[in-house]
Amino acid sequence: xxxxxxxxxxxxxxxxxxxxxxxxxxxxxxxxxxxxxxxxxxxxxxxxxxxxxxxxxxxxxxxxxxxxxxxxxxxxxxxxxxxxxxxxxxxx
Amino acid sequence: xxxxxxxxxxxxxxxxxxxxxxxxxxxxxxxxxxxxxxxxxxxxxxxxxxxxxxxxxxxxxxxxxxxxxxxxxxxxxxxxxxxxxxxxxxxxxxxxxxxxxxxx
Numbered sequence: 460x461x462x463x464x465x466x467x468x469x470x471x472x473x474x475x476x477x478x479x480x481x482x483x484x485x486x487x488x489x490x491x492x493x494x495x496x497x498x499x500x501x502x503x504x505x506x507x508x509x510x511x512x513x514x515x516x517x518x519x520x521x522x523x524x525x526x527x528x529x530x531x532x533x534x535x536x537x538x539x540x541x542x543x544x545x546x547x548x549x550x551x
Numbered sequence: 552x553x554x555x556x557x558x559x560x561x562x563x564x565x566x567x568x569x570x571x572x573x574x575x576x577x578x579x580x581x582x583x584x585x586x587x588x589x590x591x592x593x594x595x596x597x598x599x600x601x602x603x604x605x606x607x608x609x610x611x612x613x614x615x616x617x618x619x620x621x622x623x624x625x626x627x628x629x630x631x632x633x634x635x636x637x638x639x640x641x642x643x644x645x646x647x648x649x650x651x652x653x654x655x
Contacts, residue, residue, distance in 0.1 A: 460591040460598045468587050469580070480570055484580050487569045488562055489603040495557045497644045502557040507585045508633070512645050535645045537604070539635030548593050549608060549631040 496537050506544040513538045592633060604637040 460468075462485065470481045492510055495502050502510040517533040541549075559581060566577040588598050588606070597607035608631050616627040637645075 460588070460596050462600045465584070465587055465591075465598070465600070469583055472583060473580070476572075480572075481580075483570050484566050484572075484577075485584060487566050488581060488584055489600055491557070491562050491565045493603060493641055493644055495555075496641070497647065498555075500555045500557055502562075504559060504562075504585060507589065508635075510635075537635075537637040537641050537645050539606075539633075541633040545589050545592070545633065548589060549633060551593075 499535075504542065506542045508542040508545060509540050511538050511540070512536065600638075602638055602640045604635055604641055607634050607636070608632070609634050 466478070466481050466485055469485070470476065470478050473481065492502050496510055496512050499512055501512075512535045515534050515536055518531050520529050520531040521527065522529055559578065563574065563578040563581045566572070566581060567574050570577070572580065591598050592606060592608055595608055597605055599605040611630050611632055613629045614627050616625050617623065618625055
């Protein structure tokens with residue numbers, strides 16, 4: 460399912476809304492989650508899952524082609540943990 | 552960095568502010584988004600949200616695990632797990648990198 464398919468499904472369930480508004484609703488939700496993660500905040504959607512960020516330490520990596528050691532700086536990565544209810548639904 | 556937890560309340564408030572539906576309807580729409588995504592994943596479909604990331608379902612086979620407390624071996628049954636892969640844009644944003652040439 461792509462974002463446009465998601466929007467189409469929501470629009471079908473909400474015939475009183477303009478497609479344009481449904482698009483804005485979907486964008487707003489994921490923009491808000493992205494903004495929160497960019498601030499270092501956590502987003503918890505009980506039943507669905509939780510988004511957070513994790514810090515990866517700096518390390519010495521290797522260029523796989525040349526074998527040369529390179530310094531890899533520490534970085535922050537987005538992380539998602541599936542909620543209990545969704546995890547159970549996936550395994551029913 | 553001050554770490555706060557954002558929940559459904561703040562997300563539906565953002566929808567309310569942005570779109571001008573009632574607070575109730577904003578909350579309902581947020582719920583429908585999560586519901587549609589969950590249903591697609593349960594059907595085994597992946598969910599791809601450009602500029603945010605993609606969710607996919609992976610089948611994991613049965614394996615032998617160990618109770619970390621007792622050291623006892625226990626069988627772990629096969630299961631389906633959800634994997635989230637953040638987009639390049641989201642990865643760049645959480646690292647406060649300037650994002651080049653991408654409009655969201």
